[in-house]
Amino acid sequence: MALKVTVVGVGMVGEQIVSILRERNFPMKWPPRICATRARSEVLAGEGFHVEETAEGAFEGVDVVFFAGKEGGKGASVQWGKKAVDAGAICVDNGGDFRMDPAVPLVVPEVNLDAVTPDKSFIASPNCSTIQMVLVLDALHRAARIRRVVVSTYQSVSGWGVAAQEDLLKQIPHALKSLDDIPFEPTVFASPIAFNLFPHIDKFLEDGYTKEEMKMVWETQKIMGDDTIKISPTTVRVPVLVGHGEAINIETEKKLSAAEAREILANSPGVVVIDEPNTNSPRNDPLERTYPVPLDVRRPEYQDMVLVGRIREDPTIENGLNLWCVADNLRKGAALNVVQIAEGLIERGRLNP
Ligand SMILES: NC(=O)c1ccc[n+]([C@@H]2O[C@H](COP(=O)([O-])OP(=O)(O)OC[C@H]3O[C@@H](n4cnc5c(N)ncnc54)[C@H](OP(=O)(O)O)[C@@H]3O)[C@@H](O)[C@H]2O)c1
Structure with a gap:
């Protein structure tokens, strides 16, 4: 039935x-x-x-x-x-x-x-920004126990809803003529978003964080069942239609090399690692690597996945990693x-x- x-x-x-x-x-x-x-x-x-x-x-x-x-x-x-x-x-x-x-x-x-x-x-x-981060963190937490996370998000306008996407599209023709007086709908965002970005998603709280930032803290701890994981977030709205990006710094109890983290994530459900030498680079940079971008979520093979790249060790702390992830906020988010x-x-x- x-x-x-x-x-x-x-x-x-x-x-x-x-x-x-x-x-x-x-x-x-x-x-x-x-x-x-x-x-x-x-x-x-x-x-x-x-x-x-x-x-x-x-x-x-x-x-x-x-x-x-x-x-x-x-x-x-x-x-x-x-x-x-x-x-x-x-x-x-x-x-x-x-x-x-x-x-x-x-x-x-x-x-x-x-x-x-x-x-x-x-x-x-x-919340959309929590879902994609948790898929990445959970895999690394199981391998090496995460102590602290510093995350900065680059969130598309569709995360606000249909009115925000329409507002950005309306602003673009005005912004192409002049950046000085772009009309915008103040009930959606506090500033024009065309060719702009701002560190303000959802309401401000008394301690100066925004609610979106605290959702990433509270929700991640609840899902992972561990409120000892410290999370320091900054959430930013960017003029992208669909697809959120996140730059994540992770401190673990046990040391993980970049290669180990790449392997763990490549074997995690729902995650795709895009992080290898870019042999097709037209910029003649022999060290250039591949990495995911929000437009990648339009590709059928990536639309349902959290895409991870720029995986590297953080030399400023004992057991640290930096990485970048992207997902479709309307689909996996x-x-x-x-x-x-x-x-x-x-x-x-x-x-x-
Ligand atoms: N956008 C994202 O990336 C994202 C990610 C994660 C979670 N969410 C959450 O998902 C939900 C929907 O987001 P959205 O972006 O799709 O919003 P949206 O584009 O603004 O659409 C909201 C829809 O909800 C309907 N609605 C509002 N109040 C209702 C009520 N009391 N009873 C029945 N229907 C009602 C509206 O009906 P009418 O069409 O009749 O006005 C409209 O169809 C929100 O709770 C949002 O926080 C969104």
């Missing part, structure tokens, strides 16, 4: 969920029920859907609900999560409202699917992760198609 699925939210992440369910042949009755704040027709991933206004009936008899609505008191999972669980569905939420709730498992399936014990029906998926959680629950017999 095919699973019955509801997707709540038809923004950037909701559309990707629909596309990924189809592309991975998720064992479900097609089409899924699609809900948002209001009813209408919508083309998602090339297919026409009837979008319903979200209401209690949307969860009756449904096996899995993927939440991809906005966060907060008026957001989708706060309004509808409990009702969906009470109706008997397993819910997987992309938003941040319940990630740090001790009763809610926060899951990257390659790392901690075990956190979904039989009594849990509401599962949170981490959001929609793919929630679908993989549901696939993991099928494999474990928790969901029975």
